[in-house]
Each structure stands twice: as C-alpha cells, then as structure tokens.
Amino acid sequence: xxxxxxxxxxxxxxxxxxxxxxxxxALSHVLLEQDELILFHVENQCTWKNTLSxxxxxxxxxxxxxxxxxxxxxxxxxxxxxxxxxxxxxxxxACEIAQPNIPVRIEKTEMDHGKDKAHVILSKSKDLGIDLLxxxxxxxxxxxxxxxxxxxxxxxxxxxxxDTVEYLIxxxxxxxxxxxxxxxxxxYVLNSKTQKNFWxxx
Numbered sequence: 001x002x003x004x005x006x007x008x009x010x011x012x013x014x015x016x017x018x019x020x021x022x023x024x025x026a027l028s029h030v031l032l033e034q035d036e037l038i039l040f041h042v043e044n045q046c047t048w049k050n051t052l053s054x055x056x057x058x059x060x061x062x063x064x065x066x067x068x069x070x071x072x073x074x075x076x077x078x079x080x081x082x083x084x085x086x087x088x089x090x091x092x093x094a095c096e097i098a099q100p101n102i103p104v105r106i107e108k109t110e111m112d113h114g115k116d117k118a119h120v121i122l123s124k125s126k127d128l129g130i131d132l133l134x135x136x137x138x139x140x141x142x143x144x145x146x147x148x149x150x151x152x153x154x155x156x157x158x159x160x161x162x163d164t165v166e167y168l169i170x171x172x173x174x175x176x177x178x179x180x181x182x183x184x185x186x187x188y189v190l191n192s193k194t195q196k197n198f199w200x201x202x
C-alpha cells in the first residue's frame with residue numbers, strides 16, 4: 001500500500017482560544033505521520049502581551065475528545081501567573097505529546113510596516129511551500145450575516161470588508177481551512193473556499 005505524500009501543514013499560532021482550537025483540530029483530524037507541522041506566529045509587539053494575559057485568564061477549552069485533542073489547551077495553562085510565558089514553545093510541546101511522530105517547528109515573523117497580517121501569512125506560506133493552511137476564526141456578526149462574498153471593486157475600503165481569515169480563504173494558493181470551536185463538546189465549524197460552515201463533530 002502506497003502512503004500518501006508528505007505535506008507541510010501550517011497552523012497560524014497566536015495566544016488566543018481560536019488558535020488553540022485550530023491546533024486541536026489539526027492534531028486530531030488532519031495530521032498524518034509523514035506530515036510536517038509548522039507553527040507560524042506573526043509578531044505584533046504592541047498587542048502581544050495584553051492578548052496573552054487575557055487568554056491565560058480564561059477557562060480551559062479542553063474537551064473529552066481524547067488526548068490528541070485536549071493536550072494543547074491543557075499545556076497552555078502551565079504558567080498562568082506570567083504574561084511572558086512562551087506560548088509557542090508550549091504549543092510545540094503539546095504537539096509533541098499529542099503526535100510524537102510528527103516533526104514540529106516554529107516560525108516567527110515580525111509585522112512589517114505597511115503590510116497586514118493576511119499578506120504576511122500568504123507570503124510565508126508561499127516561501128515554505130505549504131500544502132495546507134489552518135487558522136482559528138472568531139466570526140463577527142457582520143461576517144456571519146454577509147458570509148464570504150467578496151465586495152465589488154478594488155478600493156481599499158472594499159478590501160477591508162474582508163477580515164484576515166476570509167482574505168486567506170479566498171486568496172491562499174493552497175487550501176486554507178478556518179476553524180471555529182463549537183462549545184465544550186460541539187466539535188468544529190470549518191470554512192474553506194469550497195465548503196462553508198461545515199460542522200465536524202469532535
């Protein structure tokens with residue numbers, strides 16, 4: 001039996017519950033032993049610590065779906081007293097526990113002036129030859145109502161109607177999957193260019 005070709009899977013890593021959910025989904029439903037997992041973080045020094053401290057104060061999002069699904073969020077809570085905790089190392093450690101046979105590496109890029117996060121992620125994905133891009137998503141009310149329809153025209157005002165996740169789904173050269181966690185045991189809602197609001201049980 002011929003094994004499927006190895007893939008490079010990139011998960012956008014941030015100190016947020018949405019990013020943790022994306023990583024849980026990747027570990028429990030996507031990754032195979034021959035794949036390589038890349039945790040990619042776009043650094044924004046202005047907001048990093050505030051976001052991290054807020055996230056670490058939240059209750060665990062862990063479910064009872066099994067060790068590969070719950071490990072990342074449990075590991076995130078190791079050092080809740082410090083806002084300087086290296087969440088990327090914790091995420092990598094969680095991955096190694098959940099999927100010990102899958103190589104994991106960390107990539108970091110600082111946000112360039114004049115560029116937005118979506119373009120930085122797209123550029124890195126192309127440079128690394130990524131086969132699958134996974135990102136956590138928190139949908140706003142306007143996104144839920146309007147969906148992913150691209151506004152007409154090429155003006156900057158129109159392009160801002162698409163958030164980072166929606167832009168990546170529409171413009172990524174590889175498959176991009178946005179992941180939302182549905183409650184404690186509700187599974188995931190997945191969005192990609194070809195599937196909208198696909199509900200996957202945990």
